[in-house]
Amino acid sequence: xxxxxxxxxxxxxxxxxxxxxxxxxxxxxxxxxxxxxxxxxxxxxxxxxxxxxxxxxxxxxxxxxxxxxxxxxxxxxxxxxxxxxxxxxxxxxxxxxxxxxxxxxxxxxxxxxxxxxxxxxxxxxxxxxxxxxxxxxxxxxxxxxxxxxxxxxxxxxxxxxxxxxxxxxxxxxxxxxxxxxxxxxxxxxxxxxxxxxxxxxxxxxx
Amino acid sequence: xxxxxxxxxxxxxxxxxxxxxxxxxxxxxxxxxxxxxxxxxxxxxxxxxxxxxxxxxxxxxxxxxxxxxxxxxxxxxxxxxxxxxxxxxxxxxxxxxxxxxxxxxxxxxxxxxxxxxxxxxxxxxxxxxxxxxxxxxxxxxxxxxxxxxxxxxxxxxxxxxxxxxxxxxxxxxxxxxxxxxxxxxxxxxxxxxxxxxxxxxxxxxxxxxxxxxxxxxxxxxxxxxxxxxxxxxxxxxxxxxxxxxxxxxxxxxxxxxxxxxxxxxxxxxxxxxxxxxxxx
Numbered sequence: 001x002x003x004x005x006x007x008x009x010x011x012x013x014x015x016x017x018x019x020x021x022x023x024x025x026x027x028x029x030x031x032x033x034x035x036x037x038x039x040x041x042x043x044x045x046x047x048x049x050x051x052x053x054x055x056x057x058x059x060x061x062x063x064x065x066x067x068x069x070x071x072x073x074x075x076x077x078x079x080x081x082x083x084x085x086x087x088x089x090x091x092x093x094x095x096x097x098x099x100x101x102x103x104x105x106x107x108x109x110x111x112x113x114x115x116x117x118x119x120x121x122x123x124x125x126x127x128x129x130x131x132x133x134x135x136x137x138x139x140x141x142x143x144x145x146x147x148x149x150x151x152x153x154x155x156x157x158x159x160x161x162x163x164x165x166x167x168x169x170x171x172x173x174x175x176x177x178x179x180x181x182x183x184x185x186x187x188x189x190x191x192x193x194x195x196x197x198x199x200x201x202x203x204x205x206x
Numbered sequence: 207x208x209x210x211x212x213x214x215x216x217x218x219x220x221x222x223x224x225x226x227x228x229x230x231x232x233x234x235x236x237x238x239x240x241x242x243x244x245x246x247x248x249x250x251x252x253x254x255x256x257x258x259x260x261x262x263x264x265x266x267x268x269x270x271x272x273x274x275x276x277x278x279x280x281x282x283x284x285x286x287x288x289x290x291x292x293x294x295x296x297x298x299x300x301x302x303x304x305x306x307x308x309x310x311x312x313x314x315x316x317x318x319x320x321x322x323x324x325x326x327x328x329x330x331x332x333x334x335x336x337x338x339x340x341x342x343x344x345x346x347x348x349x350x351x352x353x354x355x356x357x358x359x360x361x362x363x364x365x366x367x368x369x370x371x372x373x374x375x376x377x378x379x380x381x382x383x384x385x386x387x388x389x390x391x392x393x394x395x396x397x398x399x400x401x402x403x404x405x406x407x408x409x410x411x412x413x414x415x416x417x418x419x420x421x422x423x424x425x426x427x428x429x430x431x432x433x434x435x436x437x438x439x440x441x442x443x444x445x446x447x448x449x450x451x452x453x454x455x456x457x458x459x460x461x462x463x464x465x466x467x468x469x470x471x472x473x474x475x476x477x478x479x480x481x482x483x484x485x486x
Contacts, residue, residue: 005415005437015321117255136237196241
Protein backbone atom coordinates (compact mmCIF):
# COMPACT_ATOMS: atom_id res chain seq x y z
CA UNK A 1 0.00 0.00 0.00
CA UNK A 2 1.26 3.45 -0.81
CA UNK A 3 2.08 6.00 1.85
CA UNK A 4 0.18 9.25 2.03
CA UNK A 5 2.20 12.14 0.58
CA UNK A 6 4.02 13.91 3.40
CA UNK A 7 2.44 17.06 4.75
CA UNK A 8 4.34 20.35 4.70
CA UNK A 9 3.54 23.67 6.28
CA UNK A 10 1.26 26.01 4.35
CA UNK A 11 3.80 28.75 5.10
CA UNK A 12 3.34 32.47 5.71
CA UNK A 13 2.00 33.16 2.24
CA UNK A 14 -0.82 30.62 2.18
CA UNK A 15 -3.14 33.48 1.23
CA UNK A 16 -1.66 33.69 -2.26
CA UNK A 17 -2.97 30.29 -3.16
CA UNK A 18 -6.12 30.00 -1.08
CA UNK A 19 -7.22 33.61 -0.56
CA UNK A 20 -5.36 35.85 -3.02
CA UNK A 21 -7.51 38.88 -2.21
CA UNK A 22 -6.13 38.69 1.34
CA UNK A 23 -2.59 38.53 -0.06
CA UNK A 24 -3.36 41.84 -1.74
CA UNK A 25 -4.18 41.12 -5.36
CA UNK A 26 -7.07 40.19 -7.58
CA UNK A 27 -6.68 37.23 -9.92
CA UNK A 28 -9.64 34.82 -9.84
CA UNK A 29 -13.13 35.79 -10.86
CA UNK A 30 -14.65 33.44 -8.28
CA UNK A 31 -13.04 33.38 -4.86
CA UNK A 32 -13.67 30.88 -2.08
CA UNK A 33 -14.36 32.75 1.12
CA UNK A 34 -15.78 33.01 4.60
CA UNK A 35 -19.42 33.69 3.71
CA UNK A 36 -21.21 30.36 3.37
CA UNK A 37 -24.73 31.74 3.07
CA UNK A 38 -26.74 33.47 0.38
CA UNK A 39 -30.12 35.14 0.98
CA UNK A 40 -31.90 31.90 -0.03
CA UNK A 41 -30.03 29.65 2.41
CA UNK A 42 -32.30 28.02 4.98
CA UNK A 43 -31.48 28.22 8.66
CA UNK A 44 -30.47 30.40 11.57
CA UNK A 45 -27.73 32.85 10.62
CA UNK A 46 -24.66 32.65 12.81
CA UNK A 47 -21.33 34.38 12.81
CA UNK A 48 -18.39 32.37 14.18
CA UNK A 49 -15.45 34.52 15.11
CA UNK A 50 -12.33 34.26 17.18
CA UNK A 51 -8.59 34.39 17.34
CA UNK A 52 -5.76 31.86 17.31
CA UNK A 53 -3.06 31.87 20.01
CA UNK A 54 0.36 30.26 20.15
CA UNK A 55 1.96 28.59 23.18
CA UNK A 56 2.75 31.87 24.97
CA UNK A 57 -0.53 33.60 24.17
CA UNK A 58 0.54 35.55 21.11
CA UNK A 59 -2.33 36.33 18.73
CA UNK A 60 -1.44 34.81 15.35
CA UNK A 61 -2.14 36.84 12.23
CA UNK A 62 -1.16 34.45 9.46
CA UNK A 63 -3.55 31.56 10.01
CA UNK A 64 -5.98 30.06 7.52
CA UNK A 65 -9.02 28.15 8.77
CA UNK A 66 -11.43 26.09 6.73
CA UNK A 67 -14.78 24.84 7.96
CA UNK A 68 -17.05 22.05 6.73
CA UNK A 69 -20.52 21.55 8.12
CA UNK A 70 -23.97 20.11 7.61
CA UNK A 71 -26.87 22.36 6.68
CA UNK A 72 -29.67 23.52 8.97
CA UNK A 73 -31.36 20.10 8.67
CA UNK A 74 -28.16 18.33 9.61
CA UNK A 75 -27.30 17.04 6.16
CA UNK A 76 -23.99 17.28 4.37
CA UNK A 77 -24.01 18.32 0.71
CA UNK A 78 -22.19 15.16 -0.31
CA UNK A 79 -23.42 11.91 -1.88
CA UNK A 80 -22.19 9.82 1.05
CA UNK A 81 -24.75 11.40 3.37
CA UNK A 82 -27.77 9.04 3.17
CA UNK A 83 -29.57 10.17 6.31
CA UNK A 84 -33.26 9.54 5.69
CA UNK A 85 -35.70 12.43 5.59
CA UNK A 86 -33.08 15.14 5.29
CA UNK A 87 -32.56 17.28 2.22
CA UNK A 88 -29.69 19.07 0.59
CA UNK A 89 -30.14 22.83 0.59
CA UNK A 90 -29.18 23.87 -2.96
CA UNK A 91 -28.10 27.23 -1.57
CA UNK A 92 -25.65 25.87 0.97
CA UNK A 93 -22.46 23.91 0.29
CA UNK A 94 -21.30 24.08 3.90
CA UNK A 95 -17.66 24.85 3.20
CA UNK A 96 -15.67 28.04 3.63
CA UNK A 97 -12.27 29.44 4.44
CA UNK A 98 -11.20 32.48 6.43
CA UNK A 99 -7.91 34.15 7.25
CA UNK A 100 -7.04 35.75 10.54
CA UNK A 101 -6.82 39.51 10.02
CA UNK A 102 -3.27 40.84 9.59
CA UNK A 103 -3.94 43.59 12.17
CA UNK A 104 -6.42 42.22 14.71
CA UNK A 105 -5.89 38.49 14.29
CA UNK A 106 -9.66 37.98 14.18
CA UNK A 107 -11.21 35.47 11.77
CA UNK A 108 -14.93 35.24 11.07
CA UNK A 109 -17.36 33.02 9.17
CA UNK A 110 -20.92 33.88 8.16
CA UNK A 111 -22.90 30.68 8.08
CA UNK A 112 -25.98 28.89 9.45
CA UNK A 113 -26.19 26.80 12.54
CA UNK A 114 -26.01 23.15 11.44
CA UNK A 115 -28.58 20.60 12.52
CA UNK A 116 -27.64 17.44 14.41
CA UNK A 117 -26.07 14.65 12.32
CA UNK A 118 -26.28 10.88 12.71
CA UNK A 119 -23.05 9.58 14.21
CA UNK A 120 -21.66 6.10 14.41
CA UNK A 121 -24.00 3.35 15.58
CA UNK A 122 -26.93 5.70 15.19
CA UNK A 123 -25.83 7.99 18.03
CA UNK A 124 -26.75 11.56 17.24
CA UNK A 125 -23.97 14.13 17.16
CA UNK A 126 -24.75 17.58 18.52
CA UNK A 127 -24.69 20.43 16.01
CA UNK A 128 -21.07 21.08 15.15
CA UNK A 129 -18.76 22.52 12.53
CA UNK A 130 -15.54 20.80 11.50
CA UNK A 131 -12.52 23.08 11.38
CA UNK A 132 -9.07 22.63 9.84
CA UNK A 133 -6.23 25.00 10.69
CA UNK A 134 -3.04 25.63 8.73
CA UNK A 135 -0.33 28.26 9.04
CA UNK A 136 3.36 28.91 9.03
CA UNK A 137 4.86 26.68 11.73
CA UNK A 138 2.08 24.08 11.52
CA UNK A 139 3.63 21.04 9.86
CA UNK A 140 0.37 19.17 9.43
CA UNK A 141 -3.13 20.67 9.39
CA UNK A 142 -4.96 20.58 12.73
CA UNK A 143 -8.51 19.24 12.95
CA UNK A 144 -10.98 20.31 15.58
CA UNK A 145 -14.74 20.77 16.02
CA UNK A 146 -16.81 23.79 16.92
CA UNK A 147 -19.87 23.07 19.11
CA UNK A 148 -22.41 25.63 20.36
CA UNK A 149 -22.79 26.85 23.94
CA UNK A 150 -26.60 27.02 23.68
CA UNK A 151 -26.81 23.30 22.87
CA UNK A 152 -25.76 22.13 26.33
CA UNK A 153 -28.16 19.20 26.39
CA UNK A 154 -27.13 17.86 22.99
CA UNK A 155 -23.46 18.50 23.76
CA UNK A 156 -23.74 16.45 26.96
CA UNK A 157 -24.80 13.43 24.88
CA UNK A 158 -22.44 14.00 21.97
CA UNK A 159 -20.36 10.87 21.31
CA UNK A 160 -17.27 12.83 20.29
CA UNK A 161 -17.26 15.27 23.19
CA UNK A 162 -17.72 12.30 25.49
CA UNK A 163 -14.66 10.61 24.04
CA UNK A 164 -12.51 13.27 25.64
CA UNK A 165 -11.51 11.73 28.90
CA UNK A 166 -10.38 15.02 30.44
CA UNK A 167 -13.64 16.82 31.10
CA UNK A 168 -11.85 20.12 31.61
CA UNK A 169 -10.70 20.02 28.00
CA UNK A 170 -14.17 19.60 26.51
CA UNK A 171 -14.97 23.28 26.89
CA UNK A 172 -12.25 24.13 24.38
CA UNK A 173 -14.62 22.86 21.68
CA UNK A 174 -17.59 25.02 22.68
CA UNK A 175 -18.17 28.31 20.88
CA UNK A 176 -19.68 30.83 23.28
CA UNK A 177 -22.86 32.56 22.17
CA UNK A 178 -22.61 36.34 22.66
CA UNK A 179 -26.20 37.56 22.51
CA UNK A 180 -25.17 41.13 23.20
CA UNK A 181 -23.12 41.18 20.01
CA UNK A 182 -25.70 39.82 17.61
CA UNK A 183 -25.59 41.79 14.38
CA UNK A 184 -27.42 41.80 11.05
CA UNK A 185 -29.75 39.16 12.42
CA UNK A 186 -26.90 36.74 13.07
CA UNK A 187 -26.05 35.36 16.48
CA UNK A 188 -22.35 35.76 17.22
CA UNK A 189 -20.35 32.88 18.65
CA UNK A 190 -16.77 33.25 19.81
CA UNK A 191 -14.43 30.36 19.17
CA UNK A 192 -10.80 30.96 20.10
CA UNK A 193 -8.19 28.37 19.23
CA UNK A 194 -5.16 27.74 21.43
CA UNK A 195 -2.50 25.79 19.61
CA UNK A 196 -0.50 25.00 22.71
CA UNK A 197 -0.28 25.66 26.44
CA UNK A 198 -2.96 26.54 28.94
CA UNK A 199 -6.42 25.46 27.73
CA UNK A 200 -4.91 23.96 24.61
CA UNK A 201 -7.70 23.28 22.14
CA UNK A 202 -8.60 19.65 21.61
CA UNK A 203 -7.33 18.55 18.20
CA UNK A 204 -8.39 15.30 16.63
CA UNK A 205 -6.52 12.59 14.82
CA UNK A 206 -9.26 11.74 12.36
CA UNK B 207 -7.64 -9.06 -0.96
CA UNK B 208 -10.43 -7.05 -2.43
CA UNK B 209 -9.02 -3.68 -1.58
CA UNK B 210 -9.55 -2.41 -5.08
CA UNK B 211 -13.30 -2.82 -5.09
CA UNK B 212 -15.13 0.44 -5.26
CA UNK B 213 -15.72 1.62 -1.72
CA UNK B 214 -19.13 2.64 -0.46
CA UNK B 215 -19.13 6.41 -0.58
CA UNK B 216 -19.60 6.48 3.18
CA UNK B 217 -16.81 4.00 3.84
CA UNK B 218 -14.12 5.06 6.25
CA UNK B 219 -10.68 6.20 5.25
CA UNK B 220 -7.56 4.38 6.36
CA UNK B 221 -6.13 5.54 9.64
CA UNK B 222 -3.48 8.19 9.11
CA UNK B 223 0.03 6.79 9.42
CA UNK B 224 1.65 9.57 11.40
CA UNK B 225 5.11 8.25 10.54
CA UNK B 226 4.56 9.53 7.00
CA UNK B 227 4.57 13.13 8.20
CA UNK B 228 6.74 15.54 10.16
CA UNK B 229 6.02 15.77 13.87
CA UNK B 230 4.14 18.89 14.97
CA UNK B 231 7.15 20.24 16.88
CA UNK B 232 10.34 20.22 14.82
CA UNK B 233 12.87 22.60 16.44
CA UNK B 234 14.99 22.86 13.27
CA UNK B 235 11.99 24.72 11.85
CA UNK B 236 11.83 27.24 14.65
CA UNK B 237 8.33 28.61 14.12
CA UNK B 238 6.86 25.17 14.83
CA UNK B 239 8.02 25.25 18.45
CA UNK B 240 5.25 27.51 19.78
CA UNK B 241 2.63 26.50 17.22
CA UNK B 242 2.56 22.76 17.90
CA UNK B 243 0.06 21.12 20.24
CA UNK B 244 1.79 19.56 23.25
CA UNK B 245 -1.09 17.28 24.21
CA UNK B 246 -1.91 14.11 22.33
CA UNK B 247 -4.42 14.35 19.53
CA UNK B 248 -7.73 12.66 20.38
CA UNK B 249 -8.27 9.73 18.01
CA UNK B 250 -11.69 9.72 16.46
CA UNK B 251 -13.47 6.96 14.61
CA UNK B 252 -14.85 8.55 11.48
CA UNK B 253 -18.43 9.69 11.08
CA UNK B 254 -20.26 11.48 8.28
CA UNK B 255 -18.44 14.61 9.39
CA UNK B 256 -15.10 13.10 8.42
CA UNK B 257 -15.96 11.04 5.32
CA UNK B 258 -17.76 13.82 3.47
CA UNK B 259 -16.16 16.91 1.96
CA UNK B 260 -17.06 19.82 -0.29
CA UNK B 261 -17.84 18.97 -3.90
CA UNK B 262 -16.44 21.25 -6.60
CA UNK B 263 -17.49 21.88 -10.14
CA UNK B 264 -15.46 23.02 -13.13
CA UNK B 265 -17.84 25.95 -13.62
CA UNK B 266 -16.44 27.50 -10.44
CA UNK B 267 -12.99 27.87 -11.99
CA UNK B 268 -11.89 30.21 -14.74
CA UNK B 269 -10.34 29.06 -18.03
CA UNK B 270 -6.86 30.36 -17.13
CA UNK B 271 -6.90 29.36 -13.49
CA UNK B 272 -4.33 26.60 -14.15
CA UNK B 273 -2.11 28.72 -16.38
CA UNK B 274 0.17 30.77 -14.13
CA UNK B 275 1.99 32.13 -17.17
CA UNK B 276 -1.15 33.82 -18.42
CA UNK B 277 -3.49 34.24 -15.46
CA UNK B 278 -1.91 37.46 -14.21
CA UNK B 279 -0.12 38.64 -17.34
CA UNK B 280 -1.05 42.16 -18.41
CA UNK B 281 0.70 43.33 -21.58
CA UNK B 282 3.61 40.91 -21.51
CA UNK B 283 4.77 37.57 -20.17
CA UNK B 284 6.39 36.73 -16.83
CA UNK B 285 10.16 36.28 -16.74
CA UNK B 286 11.74 32.93 -15.96
CA UNK B 287 11.89 29.30 -17.01
CA UNK B 288 8.66 28.10 -18.52
CA UNK B 289 7.60 24.73 -17.11
CA UNK B 290 4.66 22.36 -17.07
CA UNK B 291 3.93 20.52 -13.82
CA UNK B 292 1.69 17.51 -14.05
CA UNK B 293 0.82 14.25 -12.33
CA UNK B 294 -1.85 12.08 -10.80
CA UNK B 295 -3.71 12.20 -7.52
CA UNK B 296 -4.43 8.70 -6.19
CA UNK B 297 -5.47 7.34 -2.86
CA UNK B 298 -3.29 4.92 -0.92
CA UNK B 299 -5.04 1.97 -2.55
CA UNK B 300 -4.24 3.24 -6.02
CA UNK B 301 -7.66 4.60 -6.93
CA UNK B 302 -7.65 7.83 -8.92
CA UNK B 303 -9.11 10.83 -7.12
CA UNK B 304 -11.55 12.37 -9.55
CA UNK B 305 -12.64 15.98 -9.36
CA UNK B 306 -10.17 16.72 -6.57
CA UNK B 307 -9.46 20.42 -6.13
CA UNK B 308 -5.73 21.12 -6.50
CA UNK B 309 -4.62 24.63 -5.53
CA UNK B 310 -1.02 25.76 -6.02
CA UNK B 311 0.96 28.85 -5.10
CA UNK B 312 4.58 29.94 -5.40
CA UNK B 313 7.02 32.82 -5.62
CA UNK B 314 8.26 34.15 -8.95
CA UNK B 315 11.56 33.44 -10.70
CA UNK B 316 13.46 35.81 -8.39
CA UNK B 317 12.14 34.25 -5.21
CA UNK B 318 9.59 36.96 -4.42
CA UNK B 319 6.00 36.30 -3.45
CA UNK B 320 3.16 38.56 -4.51
CA UNK B 321 2.03 39.06 -0.92
CA UNK B 322 1.74 42.21 1.10
CA UNK B 323 3.85 40.71 3.89
CA UNK B 324 6.78 39.58 1.72
CA UNK B 325 9.64 42.09 2.04
CA UNK B 326 12.35 40.19 0.16
CA UNK B 327 14.51 42.35 -2.09
CA UNK B 328 13.92 40.06 -5.10
CA UNK B 329 11.82 41.93 -7.65
CA UNK B 330 8.12 41.45 -8.18
CA UNK B 331 7.17 40.48 -11.71
CA UNK B 332 4.29 42.62 -12.98
CA UNK B 333 3.06 39.73 -15.08
CA UNK B 334 3.14 37.00 -12.47
CA UNK B 335 0.57 36.40 -9.72
CA UNK B 336 1.78 33.05 -8.47
CA UNK B 337 -1.35 31.00 -7.88
CA UNK B 338 -3.46 28.54 -9.80
CA UNK B 339 -6.10 25.89 -9.29
CA UNK B 340 -7.65 22.99 -11.16
CA UNK B 341 -9.76 19.88 -10.77
CA UNK B 342 -8.40 16.42 -11.51
CA UNK B 343 -9.98 14.55 -14.42
CA UNK B 344 -11.54 11.09 -14.29
CA UNK B 345 -8.07 9.53 -14.14
CA UNK B 346 -6.98 11.76 -11.27
CA UNK B 347 -4.75 13.71 -13.65
CA UNK B 348 -3.90 17.38 -13.23
CA UNK B 349 -1.59 19.75 -15.09
CA UNK B 350 -0.65 23.39 -14.91
CA UNK B 351 1.80 25.71 -16.60
CA UNK B 352 3.99 28.12 -14.71
CA UNK B 353 7.37 29.81 -14.28
CA UNK B 354 9.90 27.87 -12.25
CA UNK B 355 10.05 29.52 -8.81
CA UNK B 356 13.37 30.75 -7.46
CA UNK B 357 14.95 29.94 -4.10
CA UNK B 358 14.88 32.64 -1.41
CA UNK B 359 16.33 33.34 2.04
CA UNK B 360 14.07 33.20 5.08
CA UNK B 361 14.31 33.98 8.76
CA UNK B 362 15.17 30.76 10.51
CA UNK B 363 18.94 30.53 10.74
CA UNK B 364 20.64 33.49 9.04
CA UNK B 365 21.69 31.60 5.95
CA UNK B 366 18.68 29.36 5.52
CA UNK B 367 17.36 29.36 1.98
CA UNK B 368 14.23 27.63 0.84
CA UNK B 369 14.82 25.34 -2.13
CA UNK B 370 12.65 26.23 -5.11
CA UNK B 371 9.19 24.85 -4.33
CA UNK B 372 5.52 25.04 -5.19
CA UNK B 373 2.89 24.85 -2.45
CA UNK B 374 -0.07 22.51 -2.92
CA UNK B 375 -3.43 22.20 -1.18
CA UNK B 376 -5.56 19.22 -2.20
CA UNK B 377 -9.17 18.52 -1.35
CA UNK B 378 -10.39 14.97 -2.02
CA UNK B 379 -13.55 12.95 -1.37
CA UNK B 380 -13.44 13.16 2.42
CA UNK B 381 -12.57 15.87 4.92
CA UNK B 382 -9.83 13.62 6.35
CA UNK B 383 -8.03 13.61 2.99
CA UNK B 384 -7.35 17.35 3.10
CA UNK B 385 -3.63 17.83 2.60
CA UNK B 386 -1.22 20.74 2.30
CA UNK B 387 2.27 20.06 1.05
CA UNK B 388 5.14 21.41 -1.04
CA UNK B 389 6.73 20.14 -4.22
CA UNK B 390 10.48 20.47 -4.82
CA UNK B 391 12.60 20.16 -7.95
CA UNK B 392 15.02 17.33 -8.72
CA UNK B 393 18.66 18.37 -8.47
CA UNK B 394 18.22 21.44 -6.25
CA UNK B 395 21.28 21.60 -3.93
CA UNK B 396 19.24 23.38 -1.24
CA UNK B 397 16.93 20.41 -0.72
CA UNK B 398 19.20 18.52 1.66
CA UNK B 399 19.64 21.38 4.09
CA UNK B 400 16.06 22.66 4.19
CA UNK B 401 14.75 22.64 7.78
CA UNK B 402 11.17 22.40 6.55
CA UNK B 403 11.76 19.43 4.24
CA UNK B 404 14.34 17.59 6.35
CA UNK B 405 11.89 17.09 9.20
CA UNK B 406 9.95 14.68 6.98
CA UNK B 407 10.78 11.44 8.75
CA UNK B 408 12.04 9.17 5.99
CA UNK B 409 14.08 9.33 2.83
CA UNK B 410 11.21 7.67 0.97
CA UNK B 411 8.79 10.36 2.07
CA UNK B 412 11.23 13.15 1.20
CA UNK B 413 11.72 11.68 -2.26
CA UNK B 414 7.96 11.67 -2.64
CA UNK B 415 8.03 15.48 -2.49
CA UNK B 416 10.68 15.94 -5.17
CA UNK B 417 9.35 16.25 -8.71
CA UNK B 418 11.40 14.61 -11.42
CA UNK B 419 12.14 16.25 -14.72
CA UNK B 420 9.87 14.55 -17.26
CA UNK B 421 11.49 14.87 -20.67
CA UNK B 422 8.66 12.98 -22.34
CA UNK B 423 6.29 15.78 -21.48
CA UNK B 424 8.50 18.66 -22.64
CA UNK B 425 6.74 21.06 -24.96
CA UNK B 426 9.16 21.37 -27.91
CA UNK B 427 10.90 24.76 -28.11
CA UNK B 428 8.66 26.03 -25.31
CA UNK B 429 8.70 24.41 -21.86
CA UNK B 430 10.32 21.74 -19.74
CA UNK B 431 8.11 19.50 -17.63
CA UNK B 432 8.10 18.07 -14.11
CA UNK B 433 6.09 15.16 -12.83
CA UNK B 434 4.58 15.24 -9.33
CA UNK B 435 2.19 12.55 -8.13
CA UNK B 436 0.20 12.88 -4.93
CA UNK B 437 -1.20 10.18 -2.65
CA UNK B 438 -4.12 10.93 -0.34
CA UNK B 439 -5.60 8.78 2.45
CA UNK B 440 -7.10 5.52 1.17
CA UNK B 441 -10.83 4.96 0.98
CA UNK B 442 -11.50 1.49 2.34
CA UNK B 443 -13.55 -0.91 0.24
CA UNK B 444 -16.35 -2.79 1.95
CA UNK B 445 -14.03 -5.59 2.89
CA UNK B 446 -15.43 -5.45 6.38
CA UNK B 447 -18.44 -3.56 7.57
CA UNK B 448 -16.99 -0.12 7.93
CA UNK B 449 -19.62 2.35 6.83
CA UNK B 450 -20.27 5.19 9.19
CA UNK B 451 -24.06 5.28 9.05
CA UNK B 452 -26.85 2.76 9.46
CA UNK B 453 -28.90 3.73 6.43
CA UNK B 454 -28.30 1.04 3.83
CA UNK B 455 -26.77 1.96 0.53
CA UNK B 456 -28.04 0.04 -2.50
CA UNK B 457 -24.85 -1.37 -3.96
CA UNK B 458 -26.43 -1.74 -7.39
CA UNK B 459 -27.92 1.71 -7.66
CA UNK B 460 -25.67 4.35 -9.16
CA UNK B 461 -24.82 7.09 -6.75
CA UNK B 462 -24.45 10.56 -8.09
CA UNK B 463 -20.88 11.18 -9.07
CA UNK B 464 -19.12 14.18 -7.71
CA UNK B 465 -19.50 16.37 -10.80
CA UNK B 466 -23.26 15.83 -10.90
CA UNK B 467 -23.62 16.62 -7.24
CA UNK B 468 -21.50 19.71 -7.79
CA UNK B 469 -23.74 20.92 -10.58
CA UNK B 470 -26.74 20.46 -8.35
CA UNK B 471 -25.18 22.80 -5.86
CA UNK B 472 -23.72 25.41 -8.12
CA UNK B 473 -26.71 25.73 -10.41
CA UNK B 474 -29.16 26.08 -7.62
CA UNK B 475 -30.36 22.50 -7.87
CA UNK B 476 -33.66 21.36 -9.30
CA UNK B 477 -36.02 19.23 -7.25
CA UNK B 478 -35.24 16.33 -9.56
CA UNK B 479 -31.48 16.36 -9.01
CA UNK B 480 -31.87 16.90 -5.29
CA UNK B 481 -34.24 13.92 -5.19
CA UNK B 482 -31.78 11.74 -7.06
CA UNK B 483 -29.23 12.38 -4.34
CA UNK B 484 -31.81 11.12 -1.86
CA UNK B 485 -32.88 8.04 -3.81
CA UNK B 486 -32.17 4.77 -2.01
